[in-house]
Amino acid sequence: MCLKTFTLFLLGYISLTVTTATAQQLSTSDSIDIFIKHKMQQRHIPALQIAVVHAGKIIKSTTYGTANLEYQIKATDESIFSINSITKAFTGIAIMQLAEEHKLKITDPLANYLDSLPGAWKNITLQQVLTHTSGLPDLLDAEEQVLGHGDEQEAMQKVKMLPIEAQPGEKFSYNQTGYVLLGQIITKLSGMHFTRFIEERQFKVAGMKLTRFGDSYDVIPNYAGAYTMTRQVGDRFVVNSTPGVSYIQFPVFFRTAAGILSTATDMANWIIALKSGKLLKQQSSIAALWTPAVLNNGKIGGFNLLTNGYALGWPTVTRDEHPAVGPVGGRRSALFVYLKDDLSIVILTNLLGGNPEQFIDEIAGYYIPDMHEVSGFGLPANLKKLRAELLKKGFDQAIPVVSHLKKNDPAFQLTEKELNGWGYQLIAQKNMPAALAIFKLNVSLYPQSANVYDSLAETLEETDQIPEALVNYKKSLALNPQNKHGAMRIKTLTEKQAN
Structure with a gap:
C-alpha cells in the first residue's frame, strides 16, 4: 500500500458586510472549492463539475480545471462529460415509467416480452436484470470490449451461446447483457427507439438542454473528453504519472448501459424532476427504484463496502447513517442522493480513475457536519x-x-x-x-x-x-x-x- 496524504483546510475569509446566513453559505462553498481543488491535484483530475441540490434547488454549481489538455481549453459550466454507467439509472426510470403505464411489471419474466431467448434466460425477471442478479453471461469480453463489433444481432448471437453464470438471484454480478435486453423491451413497448424514449420522457421533461447520447467517435460541442492514468502493456496495466487520452465507444444498442453525456447542472435538474414527480408520478415507483435487491440468501450485494447494494439501475449505499443511492460511472462520475437528508450531490470528471464516489461523502460533510471522516463517519x-x-x-x-x-x-x-x-x-x-x-x-x-x-x-x-x-x-x-x-x-x- 502507498501512504495517502491529506490537507486540513481552513474556512475561507468572508466579508463582514454580508449577512450571517450568506457568510455561512459562502464559507461552506469556499471550503468545498479548496477541498475539490486539492482532490483534483492529488488524483490528477483535469476537469471536474459539481452540483449540489437541497430543498428542490441547486445551491452550488461550479466547474474547475481543464476540459482539453491537448489545447489547454478551460472547462466551463457548459462542458459536457460522459456519465458512463450512470446511464443505467435512466434506464431504471424508463422501465418504471412503462410500469406506471401498466405496460409491464418488473416481476415479469423476460420471455413475456422477448422471443428467441435461450431456455435458461426465459424465467429471469426484469427486476433481476435491472439489479444485476440475473446470472446472465456478460456482453463484454475479457478486454471489456462489447461483443459483435458494434452489431447488435452479432452481439446477441454470441452472448446467447455462452453458459449462464449463476442461478437467478444467487449473487450480484455486474452485467451489461441485461441492459441491452431492457433496451429492446423499452423500444418494443414504447413504440420508439429507447434512446428517443429517454430523450423525450427524461431529458426534455427535466430541462436537460445539453444532455445527449454519444461516445468518443461523435463530434460533441464542448466535450470535456476522457483521460486515464493507466496504459495497457501486454496483459497488464501500467500506471502513468500524467493523464493520457482514453477512447471509448458505446454501440447504439448498448446505450441503455452506458452512453449518456451531460453536465452537473443538467444532472441536478434531472434529480429535481425525479424527486418532484415529473418523471415518475407515484412515490411507490421511486421507492421501488431505490430499493436494493435481496439475494436468495437474504443478503444484498453490490460493488464494494460503500456501494454495497443495487436497486433498479441505481447502486445503493445501504447503511444506518445517511443512507444514499449512488450511481457511479466509469470510475469518473458519481451522483449521490442522500435519502434522509434532502441533499444530492453530482460530481462529473473527465478522468477514468478519478473515483469521485470515494470523496463525495466528505463533500456532503460540509452540509451535514457529522459526515466527516474525522468524526468517525463511515x-x-x-x-x-x-x-x-x-x-x-x-x-x-x-x-x-x-x-x-x-x-x-x-x-x-x-x-x-x-x-x-x-x-x-x-x-x-x-x-x-x-x-x-x-x-x-x-x-x-x-x-x-x-x-x-x-x-x-x-x-x-x-x-x-x-x-x-x-x-x-x-x-x-x-x-x-x-x-x-x-x-x-x-x-x-x-x-x-x-x-
Whole structure:
C-alpha cells in the first residue's frame, strides 16, 4: 500500500458586510472549492463539475480545471462529460415509467416480452436484470470490449451461446447483457427507439438542454473528453504519472448501459424532476427504484463496502447513517442522493480513475457536519465502538481496550481490512500516533498477515522510525516473499542506513 496524504483546510475569509446566513453559505462553498481543488491535484483530475441540490434547488454549481489538455481549453459550466454507467439509472426510470403505464411489471419474466431467448434466460425477471442478479453471461469480453463489433444481432448471437453464470438471484454480478435486453423491451413497448424514449420522457421533461447520447467517435460541442492514468502493456496495466487520452465507444444498442453525456447542472435538474414527480408520478415507483435487491440468501450485494447494494439501475449505499443511492460511472462520475437528508450531490470528471464516489461523502460533510471522516463517519459499528473507547482511554491503549471489549461481548469482532482502512484514514487526517496504534493493534490480532506488517512498517518509516520499519518490512517479506514493495523498501532503507 502507498501512504495517502491529506490537507486540513481552513474556512475561507468572508466579508463582514454580508449577512450571517450568506457568510455561512459562502464559507461552506469556499471550503468545498479548496477541498475539490486539492482532490483534483492529488488524483490528477483535469476537469471536474459539481452540483449540489437541497430543498428542490441547486445551491452550488461550479466547474474547475481543464476540459482539453491537448489545447489547454478551460472547462466551463457548459462542458459536457460522459456519465458512463450512470446511464443505467435512466434506464431504471424508463422501465418504471412503462410500469406506471401498466405496460409491464418488473416481476415479469423476460420471455413475456422477448422471443428467441435461450431456455435458461426465459424465467429471469426484469427486476433481476435491472439489479444485476440475473446470472446472465456478460456482453463484454475479457478486454471489456462489447461483443459483435458494434452489431447488435452479432452481439446477441454470441452472448446467447455462452453458459449462464449463476442461478437467478444467487449473487450480484455486474452485467451489461441485461441492459441491452431492457433496451429492446423499452423500444418494443414504447413504440420508439429507447434512446428517443429517454430523450423525450427524461431529458426534455427535466430541462436537460445539453444532455445527449454519444461516445468518443461523435463530434460533441464542448466535450470535456476522457483521460486515464493507466496504459495497457501486454496483459497488464501500467500506471502513468500524467493523464493520457482514453477512447471509448458505446454501440447504439448498448446505450441503455452506458452512453449518456451531460453536465452537473443538467444532472441536478434531472434529480429535481425525479424527486418532484415529473418523471415518475407515484412515490411507490421511486421507492421501488431505490430499493436494493435481496439475494436468495437474504443478503444484498453490490460493488464494494460503500456501494454495497443495487436497486433498479441505481447502486445503493445501504447503511444506518445517511443512507444514499449512488450511481457511479466509469470510475469518473458519481451522483449521490442522500435519502434522509434532502441533499444530492453530482460530481462529473473527465478522468477514468478519478473515483469521485470515494470523496463525495466528505463533500456532503460540509452540509451535514457529522459526515466527516474525522468524526468517525463511515466506520463499521464495532470500529465506532472501539473509537469511542480509545478517545476516552487513549489510542496507545488499543490492545488492552480491544481485549476488554471482546471479554464483555464475545460477538465483538474487528476485521483486518477494516482496521487497515481506518489506519490509513487516520494517516490522511495527520493523526500519525493514532494510526501507528491501530496498525500495531492489527499486527497483534492478525500476526500471520504480511499486509498488516507492511502497513505498520510504512507508517513507522513515515515517522522516521527506520530500525522498527525495517523489522516489520522483513516480517512482511518472510510471510509473503512476493511482496515487492517490502523488498524494495528494505533495500532502500538498508542502503540509507549504510550511508
